[in-house]
Amino acid sequence: MAPVTATTMRQVVAFTLAVSVDLLLFYASGFTVFHSVFGHFTRLWLCAALRWLALIGVCLLTLGVPKALLIRFITAHSLLPAVFETGTNAFYREESQCGQLGDVRCWLLFSGASLAAALFWEITIPDTDEEAEGKEQKQKSRVLFMRVVRLFRPDYPLLFGGLVFLSLAVICEMFIPFYTGRVIDILGSNYQENDFLSALLFMGLYSLGGSVSAGCRGGLLICAISSYTCRIKVKLFGALTQQEIGFFETIKTGEITSRLSKDTNLMGRTVCLNANVLLRTFLKTLGMISLMLNLSWKLTFLVLMETPITGLLQNMYDTHYQRLTLAMQDSMALANESANEVVSGIRVVRSFNTEKHEICRYGDRLMVTHTIKTRRDTVRAVYLLARRLTGLAMQVFVLYYGRLFIQKGQMTTGNLVSFILYHSDLGDNIRTLTFIFGDMLNSVGAAGKVFEYLDRKALVSTDGKLQPDQLRGHISFSSLNFTYPANPNKTVLQDFSLELKPGQMMALVGPSGEGKSTCVSLLERFYEPQEGEILLDEEPLKSYDHQFLHKKISVVNQEPVLFSGTIRQNIEYGLKGCSLDEIKDAAMKANAHNFIMQLEKGYDTEVGEGGGQLAKSERQRIAIARALVRRPQVLILDEITSSLDTENENKIQQSLSSIPNQTLLVIAHRLKTIENADQIVVVSGGKVKERGTHRELMDMKGSYYKLREELFTEGNSPQ
Template sequence: MAPITATTMRKVVAFILAVSVDLLLFYASGFAVFHSVFRHFTHLWLSAALRWLALIGVSLLTLGVPKALLIRFITAHSLLPAVFETGTNALYREENQCGQLGDVRCWLMFSGASLATALFWEITIPDTDEEVAGIEKKQKARVLFMRVLRLYRPDYALLFGGLVFLSLAVICEMFIPFYTGRVIDILGSNYQENDFLSALLFMGLYSLGSSVSAGSRGGLLTCAIHSFTCRIKVMLFGALTKQEIGFFETTKAGEITSRLSKDTTLMGRTVCLNVNVLLRTFIKTMGMISLMLSLSWKLTFLVLMETPITGLLQNIYDTHYQKLTLAMQDTMASSNEVANEVVSGIRVVRSFNAEKHETRRYDDRLMDTHNLKTQRSTVRVIYLLARRLTGLAMQVLVLYYGRLFIQRGQMTTGNLVSFILYQSDLGISIRTLTYIFGDMLNSVGAAGKVFEYLDRKALVSTDGKLQPDHLSGHINFRNLNFTYPANPTKTVLQDFSLELKPGQMMALVGPSGEGKSTCVSLLERFYEPQQGEILLDGKPLKSYDHQFLHKKISVVNQDPVLFSGTIKQNIEYGLKSCSLDEIKDAAMKANAHDFIMQLEKGYDTEVGEGGGHLSKSERQRIAIARALVRRPRVLILDEITSSLDTESEKKIQQSLSSIPNQTLLVIAHRLKTIENADQIVVVSGGKVKERGTHRELMDMKGSYYKLREELFTEGNSPHH
């Protein structure tokens, strides 16, 4: 058993001493009242002040400077008897036993209530570092919410119209319970037909006005939501397309699509609808409290005592609910990622008989979401149960005191009925206010993730302005060091230097994964090298205008990507104006015109999703035509001949060689593709190992010679 420390002993002594002193003062105060030493409420507040000073003094002497929570408890514990006696007298107009002569039962009741009050204060207005961070988080959520509202600026007219109809609907709705009570009083007293018909007429008019206004409000707000959602989706999509390639390699596709489809919709609907409910409920609450005060101010103050309890429950609920909601959004993004991977790679899944494995993997992700949903639902059930019990207890108290006030002639039966109707709505409204305020902050969690992408600056800048009238296509790689963002520990290029002269053909060869395609990616400015630079006509590549650069440098990859649409649309992809003659000319150079014309619709033939209606060779040739139609000064062919037959390859080579002063960079495994190159460069380990013409390198009998023996054998040639 652990020994009792001096600190523990000091706390025990402080507790015993504080209880003894407080009980003594509590009984002394009750004894003084019972013997009529004081006849007014002055004694209650004097004794409260005396108890507070005594308890604070004991704490200072035994524990030192007390903590904030202890000070709150002492304050509530000292003042509560005086507050209770004063409030009871205001309602009953007679003294209460606990106020006259206190006993242990009353003391324990006040202690429990004081502890609950201190804890409520601690939760809603915390002092610990962790909870101060929670306040900062809520403050950040408020900033995000205001930013969302500013994005609604184009729809302010619709929102204003919705606010007007919202106010009218609430005002009309508020007077219905009032006239219900009037009808009951008219029927219960001397019946006057005119008064009765007048009350019914006003009830009908207010009901009609409430219905029409509510419908108009809903229509206007729905239009505003749809407009906002469409606008924010376009903004986010535009921001995503401007990000560097490394962003898409390190960010899961499921997460991106989830933000684009789900979070933008949630952001627009939840925030706007919550503002609608918040304003409607606030206006209605203020109006109902005013009408309730006119019916009975005593019952109104009694009902308002429910508010702090509701606020405490809501605060606890919001904290847990928000945490589970954010976790659930992440698991949903994860399950979307699995589904996207399987759908896009279904051929691989089928080839390796991995259908059951992928189904289990998807099921695991869904179960994670299901478990979080279950936890969230459990939290909500407990919260709703506590909220209903609180509301039921308050209804019982209102009925009890309402009966007393009717007996004393302080209110009529109709007034009580109206008050109960208002009280039922008021409880719902107050709970809605506390819930909506928390939910509104929760909903901007989705907005925060959207803004995170909207605010993100691409690591590869596209702010260059240079657009020279003449570009020769002279390229210099100077001392490049590069690692991919997705794998920063592996260096792909080391002190890499290379020169491509205008009008020449250069071939990059070497084993796979040694940096050849990386050179192409850097030349396209998909990435930024960690060290070194790439010069185009002596100017840094990043200083050129983004659109200009990608028109002058065109790339055809081994696996070209085509988009849904026609062949014509794919060839002119990205160009603002391109004539059909230019498209046909490029297609002829790419040896694609003949097979296109054999199709039923020619250049208007749909290629299908990803070009699925065409063979790989046909997609390859359309991709070459797409590059050539731009009339680039630098053309990069990355392993494109693997899908082409010998005749197509020969025709394409002839077409490319006929283009004057074009810088051509080729990455290929076929000997026939590269042996006529002006310069062949062997890349190994991220460095330039050898360079020269085909004959020079063969004579050296170095790395290129060995590669020719291993990779460029006749067995790899289409001629066999």
């Protein structure tokens, strides 16, 4: 057997001394001398103060400074008798059985109630570090909820109208049980036809008023929710499109679409509807409690004892339910991502015969979601069982004591029926209040994800203001060091410096994955270099206005992306007031006009999703036309000739060479595309290895010469 420590001994002594002192003062409050010297209320509160001071003193002397939980218990234990007696006298002009003379039963009753209150406080509002973190999370949820409410500002008139009809519906619903009990009393005693018809009339009017008001309330709230959801979707979509490219490389597409489609709906519907239910239930609860107090204040206090038990159950349920709900949302986002990957890459899946593998992968992710959902539903089922058992026990108590009160003549049968009807609704309302408040905090978990995206600031700033009237197109890469956000451990560019003069053509060559396309991405400001900077006409690239920069610098990639719509809409994509003549001129330079005119609808031909109705070379030429219609000062061609035949390539080269003063940056694998460039740069290992004209580099017989032999050979012999 473990030895008794000094701390345990102090605690035992403190408990014994505290109980003795408290019982002495509690019994002393009932002595005749106290009644003769002090008034009733003065005696109550003076005794409460003396008990509090005595118990705090015992704790200080034996245990040192008491903890917050102990202070709360001592305060509730000392003040509860005074509060109870004062409230009883104020509301009912009578004293309870503990009012005249305190005994050990009253002392135990008050002690138990104080202990329950202290424990309820500790569970719902904890003080330990671990539980304080949960408290901080709840506070964060409240802040998020208020942000959601503020976003409803344009819909406040609709919400106010809903609140008015909500109040009318509550008032009407409250009086229906009251008149039900009155009808029973009229039928059970001396029947009066006028009273009976009057009660039935009022019941009908209140029922009709409640139904109409509830319908109007629901209609207004649905309109508010629809407006809010549409607005928040647009707001979130706008925030997402402002993010840097690295953001979309680190965040899965399925997660983004889940936030945009599901979480925004959850924000609007759940939060608003829960707020509606919360207000309606709160108003109805207050009205029912006041009516129940008029019917029987004793039974009312009895049923209110159910509240702390319900609160404890609800708090434990909310903690587990919220955690599992967030886990399920993340799991569903992963499952959606898996499905999106397969749908978007169905050709690859089919070519590698991996349908079964993808089905299994999708099934596994769905099974994870199913497991989490099962656990969540199990928690809910246990909670509902405990909640219903608690309600059933309280109904038994109400019926038992109600029969006693009827026998004593303290209430009528009709009053008991009305009280039971109110109690049935009251129990549901109290449980709804505790559930809805927690559910609102749960629902803002989805809002937290949405606000996380709304509040996120793009790592690549677009706040530049520079818009010069003339742009020469002089580009300088100065001592760049760069790593991709998705792979920060791999350096792509190292001390990379390069100069592209106005009106010249520069070609970047080198093995794949050595940094050529990265230069294009940095020039387009998809990313920011970790060190160094890029200058355009001696000004930092980030100083230029975002829209101006991307009009003056156009890029055509190896894999062009077209959007659903017509050819004309794809060529003029992002431009306003672009005429058909300008579109045709750009299409002619891209050698696309002829094949477009051969189509049945010409420039109004639909390209299909992703341009799927067109051949790859046709999509490539439309992408070139889309770049040229902007009349850019700097044009970047990133290995675009891989999908073009020699004839189209020659025609496009001739068109591009005829554009005066245009700076051209080319990344290509075909010799004819680059041999006439003003400068050829060999990029390897993220550094500039060689630079010069085609002839100069061939004479050096270095890296370019070897690459030409390996990569740039066309046909059977080098050209």
